Amino acid sequence: MDAQSNIIQNSLAQIDSLSGADPSSDGGGGSSAAFSDLRHLVEYSLAGMVCLLRQVRPHLTRGDAMWCLLMSDLHIGRASTIDVPVTPASALAAMILQRTAIATSSWSVRGVSTFHRRWSSGGSEKGNHRGYLPRNPRAGGAVNERMEWAQDKAFQAAGKLSCDLSELRILRQDREETLNAKSTRQIMDDSSIKKIEDMEDALRKVSIEVDRANEVVRRLELENKELKAEMAASKLSASESAMMSMEIAKREKKSMKKLAAWEKQRIELQGSITEEKKKVEQLQQHSTQMKKAKTEMEGKLRQEMKAKEEAVARGEEERKAKEACEGGIRRKRDALRRKVEVDFQRHRDDIQRLQDELARLKSSPRPAALRSPLPTSPLPPSPIAAAVRHRAPVRAAAAEAAGRRECLTCRREVCVVFLPCAHQVLCACCSDNHEKKARARCPTCNLRIQRRIRVFGATA
Numbered sequence: 001m002d003a004q005s006n007i008i009q010n011s012l013a014q015i016d017s018l019s020g021a022d023p024s025s026d027g028g029g030g031s032s033a034a035f036s037d038l039r040h041l042v043e044y045s046l047a048g049m050v051c052l053l054r055q056v057r058p059h060l061t062r063g064d065a066m067w068c069l070l071m072s073d074l075h076i077g078r079a080s081t082i083d084v085p086v087t088p089a090s091a092l093a094a095m096i097l098q099r100t101a102i103a104t105s106s107w108s109v110r111g112v113s114t115f116h117r118r119w120s121s122g123g124s125e126k127g128n129h130r131g132y133l134p135r136n137p138r139a140g141g142a143v144n145e146r147m148e149w150a151q152d153k154a155f156q157a158a159g160k161l162s163c164d165l166s167e168l169r170i171l172r173q174d175r176e177e178t179l180n181a182k183s184t185r186q187i188m189d190d191s192s193i194k195k196i197e198d199m200e201d202a203l204r205k206v207s208i209e210v211d212r213a214n215e216v217v218r219r220l221e222l223e224n225k226e227l228k229a230e231m232a233a234s235k236l237s238a239s240e241s242a243m244m245s246m247e248i249a250k251r252e253k254k255s256m257k258k259l260a261a262w263e264k265q266r267i268e269l270q271g272s273i274t275e276e277k278k279k280v281e282q283l284q285q286h287s288t289q290m291k292k293a294k295t296e297m298e299g300k301l302r303q304e305m306k307a308k309e310e311a312v313a314r315g316e317e318e319r320k321a322k323e324a325c326e327g328g329i330r331r332k333r334d335a336l337r338r339k340v341e342v343d344f345q346r347h348r349d350d351i352q353r354l355q356d357e358l359a360r361l362k363s364s365p366r367p368a369a370l371r372s373p374l375p376t377s378p379l380p381p382s383p384i385a386a387a388v389r390h391r392a393p394v395r396a397a398a399a400e401a402a403g404r405r406e407c408l409t410c411r412r413e414v415c416v417v418f419l420p421c422a423h424q425v426l427c428a429c430c431s432d433n434h435e436k437k438a439r440a441r442c443p444t445c446n447l448r449i450q451r452r453i454r455v456f457g458a459t460a
Contacts, residue, residue, distance in 0.1 A: 076207035171199045419451040
């Protein structure tokens, strides 16, 4: 079902519900007559309201009645209570209007009846108002039903209005009679007051019916406009749907092109994936070869490390043997040095003792044999000097065998040179002690020390 058919069916259902729920319908069947157009219906309704207001207030002119309706927003009940400014001319014409009230009311009744008969008759009017219907059969049927319903309401209102006008005429006659009787008796009957109240109620009901009819007409016009707008919207939506279908077709073509391009790209990607798989297999083979080579290299490295450890162990053993040998040499050298020192000290004590004895002998009176001059032949060398001369190179050789220059006393590094013999056998502390003890001879060669020189960095 399209949008247009849906709108028409919903409109027909709404019209049926409104016509079925209307409390003013009498259920006797509607007439087939109708107005030529809505403007004619409005003019007729306005004329009926003016005529009704003039019947209620006979002294009003047609212009005054129109003015009262305009001031009360076309409400007959409020218009009947509005006071019109009275001029001298209108005051003079009040009597004439009051006398012609009955004739006016009868004319109004005849006009309504004539209008009803004219519109109730069939003929060319039906063809005239059918020309305003739309060409769509469903929409035309809906509008026909609404027009018939509006005509029924208008005819019902016209019939009620004619009945009310006749009753109003009768009541007005009764009122005039009552007023005449009041002028003579000054007493008003309660029944006349009740009839007047009933008449006012009837007038209010008639005005309500007229308002309802006007409201129905306005609602019909609005619904007609809404139907036209909905039809235009349905046409617009149909055109938009066509445009959307064209756009969807274009998108489908583009999607097919993209799908073909993606399929081609997928084939290319599959080829590239196959090539990459081959490369991966080659890389795996190369990796396997590299792992084998790595395993071989690790085996060789372990062998080399093992050989290196063995070489280090042999070097350590050789180092330990060398250290043991050096320790034995050092012990032998120390023993030799101590022996040399002991011999040297003993010989030095012997020399000192002999020197003391020689000095003592020189100071004592010696015998004549000793005073005689000594022979000029050289004396044999003394054993002490020979021992000193013999042990000096031994001690120097021992120091050289040690591979370092150590002090003869404290075993520290030597740092003092004796001149002129140039021996370097004492450290600074032992040299100072040697000098304080007034020992002016070299402990190595027994030469007189003329100068002591402090040397820094002698090992360098």
